[in-house]
Amino acid sequence: MDIGLERIAIPVDGDRICATVLTAAAKLPGVLFVHGWGGSQAQDLERAREAAGLGCVCLTFDLRGHEANAAQWETVNRDENLRDVLAAYDRLLAEPNVDPAAIAVVGISYGGYLAAILTTLRPVRWLALRSPALYADEGWTMPKRQLHEATDLHAYRRRAIDAAGNRALGACADFLGDALLVESEFDDTVPRQVIANYAAALSGARSLTSRRLPGADHALSHEAAQLAYRRMLISWLTEMIVGAREVAAQARLDALGPREPGHAAANDRH
């Protein structure tokens, strides 16, 4: 996210005029989208389009067990899906224009759970979790589909869980970047206690932006909730990405010495 600043002289009619070039880095922030269980990358494309508009490189993908790999739906496990996320992350970083120090990961539900764990395995600067799911660590390689049969997920998600006792929450506790945490007001799948657990675990983040989608269910069935979420996400990404570039530019300007007056055309009388 570095910003270049160069003082130059431009020749004109045998004279030279002084100029300054401020340039955003050629490297762009990268945004990785991780969909939820039963979802697909298609759901992330609209948000990816908007993030690309901010000047980012975006990657969406289908987790194994979905779409082309739907045959593995009954057998795929968290370990495999986490490797999917790692492979997608590494592929995003292989894009020639991506700044490895400016990676955002956006995860929904099961994808949020995986995104949280990803932060312990790869550098993530910005972490956005919408209704992140939560599972006990046990049965890590058990088929994901069986988790809610073999374990009492309902009860687990209604308990206060300490970060030390859960891999995803522990990842959040170690996360030092900026976090966005979005919950649905009426979420039967990921109840408020899960969000509270994540929020508590994220207490060490550089910044935490916590938002509730009023009237929304887990799947954001209503268009209005979809739109509200998109706005929250893009507004947060804008603040993070534009803000980081501005800080970099300010550092360059400060290095020029004392600030010059900011008044525009103070002497202009013509």
Place this chain on the structure above:
Amino acid sequence: MDIGLERIAIPVDGDRICATVLTAAAKLPGVLFVHGWGGSQAQDLERAREAAGLGCVCLTFDLRGHEANAAQWETVNRDENLRDVLAAYDRLLAEPNVDPAAIAVVGISYGGYLAAILTTLRPVRWLALRSPALYADEGWTMPKRQLHEATDLHAYRRRAIDAAGNRALGACADFLGDALLVESEFDDTVPRQVIANYAAALSGARSLTSRRLPGADHALSHEAAQLAYRRMLISWLTEMIVGAREVAAQARLDALGPREPGHAAANDRH
């Protein structure tokens, strides 16, 4: 402002997962700042910093007759200063990362007048004019300083001027890009009639955003007016630049065929 879209397959554990990479163009929009008479590039640096934050390459410069070339203050004329603007524009386009189809020019007062004329000589996609000054075409090579003595500028700026009768207004009439026009509520130098002339001339622009700075004088002497102007400018640049990238991304998505459903995790029950 093109956006790349690529469907890819990512190998993982002998499987392949489908992914999509959406990438903002490596080329960045360029923003040229033209200060007012008696001003300097120093006044534009803060706004350039914010525009760099949007992912742009920015160029500020000192017109001849100012700063290092202050010795020419009494003699420099519009023709020379226009060549300064042209030289600065061409230098901005020589920056390796600049997209020649995505150039914004931001001019204040005399700089706005020159910026308007620039659009007839070089491609400009976005034109921002704050309190653009207006001069009769006569005496084009007369020293700028003498213009208000040799001509009755006060009267000229209080008349409705047809675009056909003035070089800067004529340039605006031919301008097909997007325009921002900002006036100060209490401007003794550039009265409301001048702004009305510019607004009328800009009727062919793809979009016109007209704003008044409440309580402000020509020089924006108060910090609040400076801040309000900066916010207007950056908000407009954001809409233009982010919007253009989003349109490009949408075109790429549309080319993929019928839109896939936008509902997130509609089947997610876990």
